Amino acid sequence: MIRENVEQILEELPAGVELVAAAKTRTPEEILEAAEAGVRIMGENYIQEAERAFDAVGDHVEIEQRLMGGFFAAGDYVGIHKTDVYEDEWLSLDRFAVIEPDACWQLFNWTQYYTPESAVAELAEGGFMVAAMTGGLDGTPLADDSQVLGIIAEAS
Secondary structure, three states, X not given: OHHHHHHHHHHHOOOOOOOEEEOOOOOHHHHHHHHHHOOXXXXXXXXXXXXXXXXXXXXXXXEEEOHHHHOOOOOOOEEEEEEEEEHXXXXXXXXXXXXXXXXXXXXXXXXXXXXHHHHHHHHHHOOEEEEEEEOOOOOOOOOOOOOOOEEEEEEO
16 A cells, blocks of 8 residues: 555656655554655654664665764764666666754765776767776776776867
């Protein structure tokens, strides 16, 4: 029933409007069902109440007090991190929600992944040519198993 309700609400929302769900009194299984149906922003009144849902959504969402060791704010906050991967487009989106006592804000970090060939093609499309390509930003030679791609490009 939760899945059907969430899907119906999401279909009816106008563009640019996001659904915010209150998880109060819901079981971890119900919270997980809502998350799997498309709810991306959920709230609890107290951090202690949110802890009951951590295990249920742990594989899907990372929720932590002072996420990333306090990286996002100097004071107390709860951070929520979710990564969406778009394999066909070679993209990923890391979404962070930071909930402070007096404020709530979000950060979106898109990452585009490239092969050496796709990087060369994209740069050429933008009017650049590759002068050098390495397997790291320190000049390490490019290898088949390189995890980093260093490129020096020039205007063509």
